[in-house]
Amino acid sequence: xxxxxxxxxxxxxxxxxxxxxxxxxxxxxxxxxxxxxxxxxxxxxxxxxxxxxxxxxxxxxxxxxxxxxxxxxxxxxxxxxxxxxxxxxxxxxxxxxxxxxxxxxxxxxxxxxxxxxxxxxxxxxxxxxxxxxxxxxxxxxxxxxxxxxxxxxxxxxxxxxxxxxxxxxxxxxxxxxxxxxxxxxxxxxxxxxxxxxxxxxxxxxxxxxxxxxxx
Numbered sequence: 001x002x003x004x005x006x007x008x009x010x011x012x013x014x015x016x017x018x019x020x021x022x023x024x025x026x027x028x029x030x031x032x033x034x035x036x037x038x039x040x041x042x043x044x045x046x047x048x049x050x051x052x053x054x055x056x057x058x059x060x061x062x063x064x065x066x067x068x069x070x071x072x073x074x075x076x077x078x079x080x081x082x083x084x085x086x087x088x089x090x091x092x093x094x095x096x097x098x099x100x101x102x103x104x105x106x107x108x109x110x111x112x113x114x115x116x117x118x119x120x121x122x123x124x125x126x127x128x129x130x131x132x133x134x135x136x137x138x139x140x141x142x143x144x145x146x147x148x149x150x151x152x153x154x155x156x157x158x159x160x161x162x163x164x165x166x167x168x169x170x171x172x173x174x175x176x177x178x179x180x181x182x183x184x185x186x187x188x189x190x191x192x193x194x195x196x197x198x199x200x201x202x203x204x205x206x207x208x209x210x211x212x213x214x215x
Contacts, residue, residue: 027093028055029092030089033055033091034048034049034083034084035047035083035084036084036208037076037082037083038076038208039073039076040152043063044063045061045062046061046062047166048060048091050157050164050213051213056091057134058095058131059133060095060128061130061131061154061166063126063128063129066122066123067121067122071121072106075118081108081115082108083115084106085107087103094125095128099125100125103120103122106119129152134157137158138158138184139159139184140155140180141156143156143178144176144178151201152166152167153168154167155186155187160214161214163186163209163210164208164209165206166207166208166209167203167204167206168203168206168207169202170201171202172200174200175201179199179201181193187203
């Protein structure tokens, strides 16, 4: 009798393994998803570094906590660009909330362009601030993300040539959550359309800019 029960248990276990394999294999978002790390208003923000097509084709911005907060803050204060190279994971799981923690190697600079390894730490996702697919449309559309006392103005990466831009802005009451700047060029002090000022959105500084990956 024990032999029969063990045999059935083995068959069921094997069947479950085979049944789960296609589901794992069908997740084409599994990979290494590099991110830019930013310090904003006392918070740490991780911004996925997307690409058009394939597993990286989503703009994902997260509020995170880190294990080595003191060392990470020091790194962010000392260097203009800090990026992280995390362990392999499913971007779909990160987007859906089924994955909320991961470990990563931090770099002073871009990890694919000569950045220097700095430290290894663990990340815990606290908030999901933006999740948007890369789409073929005109450039110049921006998303406003409100934090505690400040806001982020994020360019929605569009048809190539495009760019990934995150700006620190102040806003007046009633500022829209989405706005079209009317310009396909990156925003700056010299290129700040009147439409943004009229909408109550005022530039403080640029936090992140990338264009090489979107030419």
